Amino acid sequence: MVNKKKHTKLKSLSQGRPPTVKPARSISSKATRNVIRTYHTLDKERAKALAAGDDAKAVALAKQMELQGGIESYQRASLIGQTNERGGDSSKVLMEWLEPIVPALKQLSTEGKSLRMLEVGALSVANACSKSRLFDMARIDLNSQAEGITQQDFMERPLPHDEREKFDIISLSLVLNYVPDPAGRGQMLLRTLEFLTARQYPGQLGDLLPSLFLVLPAPCVTNSRYLDEDRLEAILKGLGFVNSRKKLSNKLVYYMWQLQRPTAKRTLAFKKEEIRSGKSRNNFAIVLR
Known part of the structure; x- marks a missing residue:
């Protein structure tokens, strides 16, 4: 179910994941990279839509992910990809x-x-x-x-x-x-x-x-x-x-x-601030409030 409130806050990982469907019986190792990359891209776009209150777009993206096999297909690709895409058993x-x-x-x-x-x-x-x-x-x-x-x-x-x-x-x-x-x-x-x-x-x-x-x-x-x-x-x-x-x-x-020292009370905050510029950079960030 899509939360219809604006500025939806993702309190848990499961809120960022779409419904799942049964995957195909098998997936070739050649296809794993595309499955993983596509799933991550769609999931990030869906999270952005939820955060922006764009329910229609979030539903459309979730449906697109379902049609591609959902999280189960992604996980099967990840298992196969442990020898390549995921760099083996970490x-x-x-x-x-x-x-x-x-x-x-x-x-x-x-x-x-x-x-x-x-x-x-x-x-x-x-x-x-x-x-x-x-x-x-x-x-x-x-x-x-x-x-x-x-x-x-x-x-x-x-x-x-x-x-x-x-x-x-x-x-x-x-x-x-x-x-x-x-x-x-x-x-x-x-x-x-x-x-x-x-x-x-x-x-x-x-x-x-x-x-x-x-x-x-x-x-x-x-x-x-x-x-x-x-x-x-x-x-x-x-x-x-x-x-x-x-x-x-x-x-x-x-x-x-x-x-070394569990911090029950933190005083430091880390915002989303540009460290490196360039068109080829990705937008991965970690924020602590």
Whole structure:
């Protein structure tokens, strides 16, 4: 149902997603890039229409997305594209970064005290983190594609009651870029503070945890008018994170942000301000109010 109020605020990820329909039985890897690109473009245009109160345009765009297979078709393309468009299983990079503390993680697992990881936007239960069996995994996605993935919107996930329900690692791998508006991206980053534990870790565990694993398409940082690495770091630092690991590829940027001082009361705000000019730039931005 389309909200008919003007200046609609997207409070959750699900508000930015259209209804879904059953996808075709198969999709070739050759077609995945076009499916992913088209879906992102239409979804962003739909979010803009909703925000502007243009209900007719929003409905037309949602219908167009349905005709192309909806979110289920997009997710199937993403699964196929993990070898190309999505740069493979990004959690392999995370596991490489965690290598120094694997012995400690194994010991905790043996003692039945495995650390907890929340994977937002999970597409598979067989990625590197899951296969390691070192974590108590919680996987969520707006449209679950497999048993073991809970169908849930992170922005509507109930807040933890205590430290036992919080997480040592949160993975936002190619999730933040899917949020259709800059303020919504800021809200998602801010919300991770509610779910990351404030516990103290012994030994080397304390050098990396608790952490946010963040993966974005490289152009979001390298070719945006409104965001570069300095700006991204300033935003994360404003939330209490410090960058502990970073990797840049042609298609993706990977970050591990360690939460060092949870900020219950923030004083910093980040507006949508031009950092780089040029017609070839994209408009990806993160806003914190």
